[in-house]
């Protein structure tokens with residue numbers, strides 16, 4: 455019972471691969487809210503934090519990660535407030551850089567907002583309401599741009615825009631993990647395409663996810679939902695893409 459209560463008030467840290475890969479699950483609003491994931495990946499160049507929850511989650515992530523090592527860098531899959539919200543606080547507190555695709559840097563620096571970009575009206579409205587109700591990304595000072603196919607700390611960057619203009623996915627060969635941000639989710643245990651209400655340009659997103667189908671992956675780690683592991687994952691991803699693009 456006590457473990458369950460603690461689970462509600464602390465972020466849950468789950469080991470996916472010992473000494474290599476962990477999931478930190480956060481809730482927004484706290485305790486009762488929706489879950490969002492961030493990930494800690496331990497490589498030759500130390501710990502990388504992939505995504506970082508909402509603006510209120512900075513201290514929770516730093517505390518949760520302390521026993522695992524020193525975070526050396528943050529990589530953001532995309533500039534939505536439930537993925538990049540705590541980037542500024544963590545970057546400042548640990549004096550580490552925040553990496554994002556070059557087209558996403560403007561949203562982290564606050565020179566543009568995603569809701570003002572061209573795309574789906576429903577998605578823009580949802581983002582606009584978020585902007586006006588404090589669901590925002592505090593300005594990140596120490597931002598560095600990434601490009602398609604670049605490698606950083608052994609992690610391959612795949613430019614997969616559409617959910618936002620500079621959405622990226624990350625592929626790590628040592629853990630055979632694909633971090634797909636919100637392009638797919640696993641909230642119903644199986645991978646499915648991310649909801650179009652939260653996606654600016656669905657057809658661009660759908661088209662570029664073909665990049666997933668030839669990756670040697672066994673783990674799909676989405677922004678929302680449990681880790682999904684399968685020896686047949688490349689085929690399953692191809693089937694999802696075939697169905698979507700039919």
Ligand SMILES: [Zn+2]
Pocket residue numbers: 532534537617636652
């Ligand atoms: Zn998103």
